[in-house]
Amino acid sequence: MDKIEEFIQLSHGDGGIKTGELIEKTILGHLKNKILEKLEDSAILELNGTKIAFTTDSFVVDPVFFPGGDIGKLSVCGTINDLATTGCRPVALSLSFIMEEGFPLTDFKKILASIKETADESGVNIVTGDTKVVGKGNADSIFINTSGIGLVDYKKEFSPRLIKPGDKIIINGPIADHGAAIMSCRKGFNFKSGIKSDCAPLSAMVMDMIKVSDSIHCLRDATRGGLATILLELAKSSGTRINIFEDNIPLRKEVRGLCEFLGLDPLYMANEGKMVAFVGQKDASRVIEAISANKYGKGSSIIGEVAGKDDEGPVILNTAIGTTRILDRYYSEQLPRIC
């Protein structure tokens, strides 16, 4: 009998340890080059002296419509936010649909309206596209790919390499909303739970942050795998030890309730409108102030700090009850099609 390891599994797409293995061993094993191997949310290219950011994301979220958004809004936000991690000004998006035969046209139109509204909010145009249709049963309703281009018009660089001991770690609001919204739909709690996805385009907020500080060292969009996964990745790639403080991590009480009820850890649940910034200590309050002025940064908080150099890259959670817990590396979310 063939072994399960010889086939693609759901865990190859959940942002956890298996996804990391597939990307680092299999994909980079074939396609490695100096830009791709950085595994950043966006690639930076220099073309005739112009620096651009370039990124791609496919969206397969189930359900297609959820509290706080839909696959159209998500597909614009996801790509805008990947661009935003470079601090660039997003300029243009591509849009490619794979639809299942029988998908309702009215739903497609609602999705297009969401796309337009979200793109307009971020000041980007959809400039190129593609549409494919597959037979009934060969895809599940609609999948969307958005790729994006942004203009990097400043000299600053953001990179895990630049993370330093002493840096403060800032997030722009409560975690786990997106994962909890999708989960509550799946469990049939739907819109009644009051939990909404945080799905939001963050580029304007990020550009505001950059204006007030020259010591923002690294930016990362905390999507699949949640806050814990991106902190673990960044601690490891920067060779530092990270301390986070449970009391300071914003979490809505209804999301906390859902997580307690279902036995989920909000630290590992997906966000679609949360930017994590590593900022030099001197600028932390100034950055919080800039974020708080934006509508997507009202619940911002300093959630932790870089405690020192450490090749193992541990992330230590200081709990509300005064204990510490070393976060597991790449806990598997087991919630496929979260985005």
Next chain:
Amino acid sequence: MDKIEEFIQLSHGDGGIKTGELIEKTILGHLKNKILEKLEDSAILELNGTKIAFTTDSFVVDPVFFPGGDIGKLSVCGTINDLATTGCRPVALSLSFIMEEGFPLTDFKKILASIKETADESGVNIVTGDTKVVGKGNADSIFINTSGIGLVDYKKEFSPRLIKPGDKIIINGPIADHGAAIMSCRKGFNFKSGIKSDCAPLSAMVMDMIKVSDSIHCLRDATRGGLATILLELAKSSGTRINIFEDNIPLRKEVRGLCEFLGLDPLYMANEGKMVAFVGQKDASRVIEAISANKYGKGSSIIGEVAGKDDEGPVILNTAIGTTRILDRYYSEQLPRIC
């Protein structure tokens, strides 16, 4: 009962009249802007004085492996060729996978190897990517999106607007190979028919053409819907009447045989390595010479000419037996998942 018009149908993705309607009415209805409304294969953006081409394509071809290529090679060629229609130098690609749980890892590795080989041939790097996995039965094996960026480093423009009466229409080799290869797989003739997809990256060939002529007015990649569909689109958008000559249109005898056997019209069958160029009469032989020097241009031919102004944009086929036939607008291919 709901009407069929209220749902996405296979014909919304076949490149024919329904696809055109969906794009022009529904998608442009929501997302229209000055770049997107051109409906070119690639968008041209100007960023800080640097002109770049940007395009996207999702690939859902069934079967994933076919004579002459696989979905990996196809996904690189398709995007490279969309970029090539602008005459640009392709620089970077993104790569986004949607895989079905249970897809064999060995097949995934073969696809990655094809991607690498084809990207290397065109001198582009894969610089950013994404991987999603959906449950068994929620997608069919693997879908790939590639978006691409090219550097437009000349002043020339290519556009249907520039097509002029007197222009010669040139193609770089035999038509319908890709459609016939996929069709022969589907019908179970598989590799025995000897028919192979023409899947090839054409950017180097196009750059060679541009060097020898300043009267190349328009370039178009003849994919879904085949040669006839792109000629009909270009005749209409340029407001001209096009004459093509059956005797001059390259077609392999085994492909002709398959088409006669199955009752298919090769003029409407997909190509994945065929560029159609509209060239000022004075330069036609020079362009043929440049194309013929490239390995993908050995069977090139002048297949027709722009006969005059005509808002209706008719395309007239002068048949081998001396009759004429006005080509139907947007004949529907009815072969889903051709690319």
